[in-house]
Amino acid sequence: MNSFVKKWTETSLIIRILVFLIIGAILGTVCPSATVVAIFGKVFVGALKGIAPVLVFVLVAAALSKANVGIGSRFRTVIILYMMSTFLAAFVAVVASFIFKVTMVLPGAEGIENTPPSGIGEVLTNLLTNMVTNPVASIANANYIGILFWAVLLGLALRIFAKDETVTVFCDIADAVSTIVRWVIQFAPLGIMGLVFDSVSTSGLAIFKEYGKVLLLLVGCMLAVALIVDPLISFIFLRKNPYPLVFKCLKESGLTAFFTRSSAANIPVNMDLCKRLGLEEDFYTVSIPLGATINMDGAAITITIMTLATAYTMGIQVDLPTALILSVIATLGACGASGVAGGSLLLIPMACSLFGISNDIAMQAVAVGFIIGVVQDSLETALNSAGDVMFAATAEFHDRMKSGEKVEFFEK
Numbered sequence: 001m002n003s004f005v006k007k008w009t010e011t012s013l014i015i016r017i018l019v020f021l022i023i024g025a026i027l028g029t030v031c032p033s034a035t036v037v038a039i040f041g042k043v044f045v046g047a048l049k050g051i052a053p054v055l056v057f058v059l060v061a062a063a064l065s066k067a068n069v070g071i072g073s074r075f076r077t078v079i080i081l082y083m084m085s086t087f088l089a090a091f092v093a094v095v096a097s098f099i100f101k102v103t104m105v106l107p108g109a110e111g112i113e114n115t116p117p118s119g120i121g122e123v124l125t126n127l128l129t130n131m132v133t134n135p136v137a138s139i140a141n142a143n144y145i146g147i148l149f150w151a152v153l154l155g156l157a158l159r160i161f162a163k164d165e166t167v168t169v170f171c172d173i174a175d176a177v178s179t180i181v182r183w184v185i186q187f188a189p190l191g192i193m194g195l196v197f198d199s200v201s202t203s204g205l206a207i208f209k210e211y212g213k214v215l216l217l218l219v220g221c222m223l224a225v226a227l228i229v230d231p232l233i234s235f236i237f238l239r240k241n242p243y244p245l246v247f248k249c250l251k252e253s254g255l256t257a258f259f260t261r262s263s264a265a266n267i268p269v270n271m272d273l274c275k276r277l278g279l280e281e282d283f284y285t286v287s288i289p290l291g292a293t294i295n296m297d298g299a300a301i302t303i304t305i306m307t308l309a310t311a312y313t314m315g316i317q318v319d320l321p322t323a324l325i326l327s328v329i330a331t332l333g334a335c336g337a338s339g340v341a342g343g344s345l346l347l348i349p350m351a352c353s354l355f356g357i358s359n360d361i362a363m364q365a366v367a368v369g370f371i372i373g374v375v376q377d378s379l380e381t382a383l384n385s386a387g388d389v390m391f392a393a394t395a396e397f398h399d400r401m402k403s404g405e406k407v408e409f410f411e412k
Contacts, residue, residue: 016189021371024193028200038198044191045363047184052346052366053139055177056333057151062174064155065167077237078287078395082295085233085387086334089225089297090327093304096221098323102213102305103313104368130353148332148350181346188370195367214309215372221301222383226250230297230387237398245393249273249386257385258378266385267292273389279396287395291388296334298380299344302369303330307351310365316355326354344380345369 027037130138131149138146158167227246234242252273257266267288274284304326311318318326333347348369349362369376400406 017192017370017373020189020193021196024196025200027193028197032201034197035201038194038201040190041192041194041196041198041367044184044187044194045367047187048346048366049359049363051177051180051184052349052363053147055181055346056350057135057139057147058170058174058177059151061151061155061158062171064152065158065162065170074283074395074399075287077398078290078392079294081233081237081391081395082291082387083331085225085230085391086294086296086300087327087331088229088233089221090300090304090330090334091324092225092229093221093301093330094308094323094327096217096224097305097308097312098318098320100213100217101312102217102309104211104214104309104365143353148329152332191367192370196371211368211372214305214368215375217309218302218305218372218376219379221305222298222379225297225301226254226383226386230390234390234394237394238401242390242394245390246386248277249390249393250382253389254382254386258382266381270385270389274392277389277393279393283396284392287392288388291392292385295387295391296344296384297387298383299334299347300327300330301383302344302376302380303333303347303351306345306348306365306369307355310348310352310357310361311355314355314357314361316357318355322354326351329354345373345377 024037027034130143130146133141133143133146135146135150137143138150158170162170231242231246234245253266253270256269270288270291271284274288275281307326307330308318308323329351333350334344345366348366349359352362352365353359
């Protein structure tokens with residue numbers, strides 16, 4: 001049994017998902033009456049629904065409690081760059097979703113009623129009301145707006161008043177919950193098999209066409225941010241052609257992150273690249289781990305597009321002011337995204353709650369995210385990780401150039 005578990009965990013998650021996705025599609029086509037297969041999908045979604053609220057709370061609070069990096073103009077600049085980039089990524093996703101209104105096949109969605117908000121006034125009322133809901137009730141009822149609000153307050157309070165030992169304990173709890181998520185995700189292939197079986201047996205193979213549209217929109221937005229938006233931000237700060245730096249980061253950091261699918265796991269690679277770029281060790285040893293926490297362009301894109309696709313599927317009309325609020329929520333949520341593969345998907349319900357979409361439907365969207373995550377999550381991580389180095393370098397080069405120093409990287 002131990003050897004089987006070891007072999008299962010050592011096999012690439014991407015390969016396992018692909019294999020069981022195909023098995024689920026075949027079973028759904030050949031023997032649609034074998035409904036017992038769908039149980040795996042229900043159990044997997046149920047496990048995600050159970051752990052996701054706790055995950056969001058402890059990750060955001062822990063990230064803020066230890067984010068006591070505010071010394072020097074360099075750190076201020078890199079934090080501004082990280083947050084600006086993540087927000088603009090979410091905004092790009094909003095614009096793209098307005099232009100290309102994609103929908104998804106969500107099994108069971110037709111049986112659940114959702115009352116869409118009548119306008120920005122109702123959205124803001126719901127937002128403020130949900131924010132101040134009892135924190136325990138928020139976690140129990142998967143009220144992600146309330147979870148995010150209380151997590152931010154707790155994180156800030158811990159950063160101001162807590163001793164280092166207390167912060168360490170809280171961060172250890174966050175790591176423990178992340179480990180539980182990793183265990184749950186190990187069963188993603190079986191869960192996806194059940195979900196694909198359920199979808200194919202109900203709607204046929206046409207569902208993959210719908211999933212493909214969502215994936216195409218995600219990939220397009222991520223490429224636009226990586227090759228246009230992020231370089232433009234770097235150019236504004238450096239007033240030099242940013243593409244030599246952009247392509248170096250994509251090649252040496254993004255390529256590795258594409259296969260590891262973890263920003264946290266790619267931190268050593270990024271630190272080595274920073275060293276070869278000539279950055280100061282005291283700076284990049286802090287800015288790179290910080291970037292792995294709050295520089296989440298890909299996560300913001302995923303949360304925004306999947307949320308809007310879910311809203312369109314449910315027949316909810318989204319106006320621009322509400323979409324801008326979604327961009328802010330996606331930015332804050334992305335900053336608390338788990339460092340494990342697929343971590344950003346678990347934040348989709350938080351954004352969906354803005355539109356009154358039930359947790360059951362939101363978790364169906366999360367499941368769709370795991371199905372297309374073979375490509376989406378790899379590209380998302382590559383975008384996030386390459387941006388960590390690029391903006392750390394941009395912040396330091398900007399600081400040096402302000403003081404009249406020549407930047408060797410651009411002089412070569």
